[in-house]
Amino acid sequence: MTLHQPVPAKEARPGPDDVIKLAIMAVGGQGGGVLTRWIETLARSQGYACQATSVAGVAQRTGATVYYVEMARTGSGQPVFALAPAAGDVDILIAAELMEAGRAIARGFVTPDRTTLIASSHRDLAVSEKTVPGDGIADAAEVRAAAEIAAARFICFDMERLAVESGSVISATLFGTLAASRCLPFERADFEDAIRTGKREVEASLRAFDAGFHACLQGVPSGDAPERSPPAQGATGPAHLLDRWQGLAGRVSDLPAPVRPIAMAGLRKVVDFMDADYGQEYLDRMAPFVDADGVDNDHALTRAAAKYVANAMAYDDVIRVADLKTRASRNDRIVVEMGTEPQQLLHLTEYMHPRAEEIVGLLPARLGARIAASPRAMARVDRWFSKGRRLRSDRLGPFLLLYALGGLKRYRRRTRRHAVEQAHLDRWLSRAARAAADDPALATEVLGCGRLIKGYSDTHARGLSNFDKVLGIVDQVAGRPDAAACTSRLREAALLDEDGKALTEAIRAIERS
Numbered sequence: 001m002t003l004h005q006p007v008p009a010k011e012a013r014p015g016p017d018d019v020i021k022l023a024i025m026a027v028g029g030q031g032g033g034v035l036t037r038w039i040e041t042l043a044r045s046q047g048y049a050c051q052a053t054s055v056a057g058v059a060q061r062t063g064a065t066v067y068y069v070e071m072a073r074t075g076s077g078q079p080v081f082a083l084a085p086a087a088g089d090v091d092i093l094i095a096a097e098l099m100e101a102g103r104a105i106a107r108g109f110v111t112p113d114r115t116t117l118i119a120s121s122h123r124d125l126a127v128s129e130k131t132v133p134g135d136g137i138a139d140a141a142e143v144r145a146a147a148e149i150a151a152a153r154f155i156c157f158d159m160e161r162l163a164v165e166s167g168s169v170i171s172a173t174l175f176g177t178l179a180a181s182r183c184l185p186f187e188r189a190d191f192e193d194a195i196r197t198g199k200r201e202v203e204a205s206l207r208a209f210d211a212g213f214h215a216c217l218q219g220v221p222s223g224d225a226p227e228r229s230p231p232a233q234g235a236t237g238p239a240h241l242l243d244r245w246q247g248l249a250g251r252v253s254d255l256p257a258p259v260r261p262i263a264m265a266g267l268r269k270v271v272d273f274m275d276a277d278y279g280q281e282y283l284d285r286m287a288p289f290v291d292a293d294g295v296d297n298d299h300a301l302t303r304a305a306a307k308y309v310a311n312a313m314a315y316d317d318v319i320r321v322a323d324l325k326t327r328a329s330r331n332d333r334i335v336v337e338m339g340t341e342p343q344q345l346l347h348l349t350e351y352m353h354p355r356a357e358e359i360v361g362l363l364p365a366r367l368g369a370r371i372a373a374s375p376r377a378m379a380r381v382d383r384w385f386s387k388g389r390r391l392r393s394d395r396l397g398p399f400l401l402l403y404a405l406g407g408l409k410r411y412r413r414r415t416r417r418h419a420v421e422q423a424h425l426d427r428w429l430s431r432a433a434r435a436a437a438d439d440p441a442l443a444t445e446v447l448g449c450g451r452l453i454k455g456y457s458d459t460h461a462r463g464l465s466n467f468d469k470v471l472g473i474v475d476q477v478a479g480r481p482d483a484a485a486c487t488s489r490l491r492e493a494a495l496l497d498e499d500g501k502a503l504t505e506a507i508r509a510i511e512r513s
Contacts (some may be wrong), residue, residue, distance in 0.1 A: 002018060003193070007138060014475075018072070019070055019071070019072040019079060019081070020068075020070065020071045020072065020091055020092070020184065021068075021069075021070050021082075021085065021090050021091045021092070021232075022039065022068070022069045022071075022090070022091060022092040022093075023066060023067065023069075023085040023092070023093050023094070023096070023104070023109055024036060024066070024067040024068075024069070024088050024093075024094045024095075024096070024101060024174075025064070025065075025067075025093070025094070025095045025096065025101070025104050026064075026065060026067070026095075026096035026097070026100065026164060026171075027064050027065070027096065027100065027124060029066065029097075030096040030124075030169065030170050030171060031064055031169045031170060031171030031172075032067050032096060032171065033065075033067070033068070033173040034052065034169075034171045034172055034198075035094070036052050036053075036067040036069060037141070038171075038175055038191075038195060038198075039052070039069050039175075039178075039194075039195045039406075040069065040317060041189060041194040042186060042193075042194040043071040045067075045184055045190065045193065045194065045499065046190060047073065047074055047184075047228075048069070048071040048074065049073075049078065049079050049081075049206055050069065050071040050073055050074055051069070051070050051081040052067065052068065052069045052143065053068050053083050053084065054066065054067045054068070054310060054416030055068075055084060056490055057284065062349070064100065064103070066082070066084070066085065066224050067273075068082075068084055068085050069192040070082060076362070078198035080255055081221075083404070085109055087107060087108030087109060088108055088111050090110070090111075090114075090185075091108045091114055091116070091183070092115070092116050092118070092178070093109050093110050093116070093117050093118070093151075094113055094118045094119075094174055094178065095117070095118070095120070095125065096120055096159075096170055096171070097119075097120055097122065097124045097160075098119055098121055098122065098123055098143055098144075098172060099119065099123065099124075099140075099143060100119070101117060101119035101143060101147055101156075102142075102143040102146065102147075104117070104144050105117075105147060105150045108384035110147070110150045110151050111151075111152070112132065112150060112151065112152050113147070113148065113152065114152055114183060115151050115152055115153075116148075116151065116153040116154075116155070116183050117147055117150070117151035117153065117154045117155070117156075117242070118155045118156075118157035118174065118177050118178060119147065119154075119155070119156045119179060119270025119510050120156070120157070120158060120160050120170060120173075120174070121140070121144075121156050121158050121159075122159070122161065123137070123140065123157050125253055126139060133273050135214075135462050139464050144156065145283075153181075153214060155177060155181060157215055159173040159174055159177060159212055159215075159343050162208065162211040162212055162215060162353060163211070163212075165211070166207040166208035166210075167206070167207065167208075168201060168204040168205050168207060170208075170335060170506075171205075172195070172204075172207075172208035172212070173208045173209070173211060173212035173215075174212065174218070175191060175194075175209055175254075176191070176208065176209035176210060176211065176212030176213035176214075176215075177212040177213065177215070177216045179191040179196070179209070180212070180213045180214075180217050181216060182217035184223040189200040189214065191209065192206060192209065193395075194263070195209060195505045196323070197435075199341075200341060201343065211259045211311050219449050222345040223461055241276060243281075244276040245271070247278065248267055248271070248279045248283065249264070249267070250278060251283050252264050252267055252283070255302070255306075255415050256268030256290070256293075256302065257291075257304055257391060258298055258299045258303060259299050259303050261301045261396060262303050262306040262307050262335075263265065263286065263298075265310070266282060266306050266307065266310030266311075267279050267282060267283065268311070269310050269311075269314045270282045270310055270313045270314050273313065273314040273320065273409075274409050274412065275409065275410070278313065281313070282309060282310060282313055282501065285305075285309050285313075285425075285429060286302065286305050286309060287437060288429075288436070289301050289302050289304075289305040289443070289447075290302050290305075290430070291438040292433070292440060292443070293436075293440065297440065297441075297444075299487075300440075300444050301436060301440050301443055301444045301447070304444045304447040304448055305447055307450075307512060308447050308448065308449075308451070309425075310446075311427070311450055311453075311454075311462075312421070312450055312453065313421075313425065315421050315460075316455060316460070317358070317361060317362075317412070317415075317417050318354065318358050318359075318361070318362055318401050318405060319362075319406060319408045320404035320406075320408065320409075321414055322346045322403070322405035323405075323407075323409075324400045324401065324406075325393065325402055325403050325406070326393070326403045329416040330436055331348075334346070334348065345394075346394060347392065347394050347481045348392065348393050348394045349390050349391070349392055349393070350390070350391040350392075350393050350398070350402070351388065351389075351390060352388065352389040352390070352391060353386075353388045353389070354385055354386075354389075354457075355382070355385075355456075355457055356378045356379075356381040356382040356386065356387065357372075357461075358417075359381055359384075359385050360378065360381060360416055361416050361417030362415055362416070362417065362418070362480050363415065364414050364415065364417040365412055365414060365415060365418070367414065367416070368417075368419075369419075371415060372416065372454075382409050385487070396452055403496075411490045416471065418503055424464075428446075428449075428450075428471070428473055431446060431471065431474070433445040435474075435478065437482060438479075439484065440485045441484035441485040442474070442478065443485060444484070445484045445487035445488050445491065446471070446474060446487060448487075448488070448491060449470055449471060449487070449491050451495065452464075452466045452467040452491065452494050452495070453467050453468065453480055453492065462500075463496060465500075466494040466500060467494075469490075469494070469507065470487065470490045470491055470503070471502075473486070473487075473490055473507055473510060474486075474487050474490075474510075476511075477510065485512050489501065489506055489510070490506050490507065490510065494506075
């Protein structure tokens with residue numbers, strides 16, 4: 001946690017007769033509206049006049065919203081409050097996510113002469129970060145450095161983690177941190193009373209409030225809140241399946257220590273995608289790379305195999321999408337994010353737009369191959385199914401349809417899509433295994449090209465096209481001393497843009513070299 005020492009009172013916090021100006025920057029699902037209502041309730045319960053407004057932004061991360069609260073002691077006259085924050089005129093800025101703190105600084109809401117900045121250090125990625133084919137995540141360290149300079153006082157730690165551990169949402173942790181910061185002239189009990197005026201999840205909110213309060217007072221080592229604990233390694237289910245799982249987990253335990261965490265995560269992923277037999281296939285596909293690897297490179301080849309083979313085996317298809325959409329955990333998450341009251345009905349609409357390739361991929365392998373080979377047949381399938389569908393999954397019929405599709409895991413082995421994916425996987429791993437015999441570094445980079453294939457529909461098609469282009473050049477540079485470096489350069493170029501311009505330029509440069 002980053003926690004500045006308090007600056008002189010007249011600079012760090014408003015005086016008792018001043019108008020207190022507080023801004024909250026949050027995105028959808030973080031409870032910014034709830035936090036604002038708590039602050040309003042708190043101020044009015046202590047005899048303050050108070051006004052709150054909100055300005056919703058565009059649909060970035062489900063809508064970035066600025067909530068603004070002004071409060072002042074009631075006196076002889078009615079105070080005149082502003083409707084929105086102004087640059088250089090904010091006493092307290094609360095950011096429910098680190099990049100929202102950066103946005104506040106950029107807009108001039110945070111100033112070193114007066115503003116206390118309270119921000120959670122966790123990240124909810126922006127659309128611009130998610131749409132980059134590779135790693136588009138912005139540098140959080142830059143925001144922290146700017147906040148250290150821009151704010152009179154900067155309080156920052158992972159409030160989202162504390163909220164989740166308390167069974168609540170981040171708004172309660174932010175409220176607890178605000179109370180502990182002593183930026184407002186109210187006591188802790190007054191803050192808690194404001195929470196108790198709510199009608200739902202009061203106890204959970206109080207637990208999260210307490211966690212934020214104590215974390216702010218006690219501090220967490222700067223540089224970052226403790227890492228979240230890894231998921232428990234236990235499993236539940238019928239005895240015969242648990243025996244299979246224990247056998248697979250035992251094989252993971254026999255792997256080199258640096259490989260085990262990735263291999264266990266990969267095993268869980270592929271077993272969840274299909275079944276224990278599929279988990280056995282996963283470990284069998286990894287085995288050749290374990291034998292070809294060594295300790296001199298920290299088992300980089302095996303770690304790459306553990307990660308990218310699992311990702312390739314757990315590809316996104318119609319069955320997978322339907323399975324995820326009908327899981328209870330997804331419904332629970334939506335209820336929390338939407339803030340649905342127990343007595344309210346939730347209408348949930350799924351937007352489906354399958355291409356002909358997805359439909360044909362569901363067919364038995366031979367039949368699907370025949371249709372895929374016929375442009376006329378594919379055009380006909382496209383006409384039948386290409387129109388977007390809206391399924392109300394809160395209704396029994398559409399839900400059962402999706403549930404039935406999601407339950408076709410065993411049938412998946414016989415589908416056209418599975419046959420195509422397995423053939424592609426076998427060719428890719430064979431190429432990497434051949435390279436491993438002479439150049440383990442090149443084999444590691446070949447396996448790393450699995451990053452290029454992700455998603456479904458057009459995204460998957462683009463990634464697969466780039467993958468094939470990169471491996472085509474790998475065949476040309478194999479045997480060169482810089483083969484691994486060339487492959488890495490091509491892969492990173494392919495991740496720079498969707499249009500493939502950077503990859504095209506990188507291929508030309510290597511061909512000229």
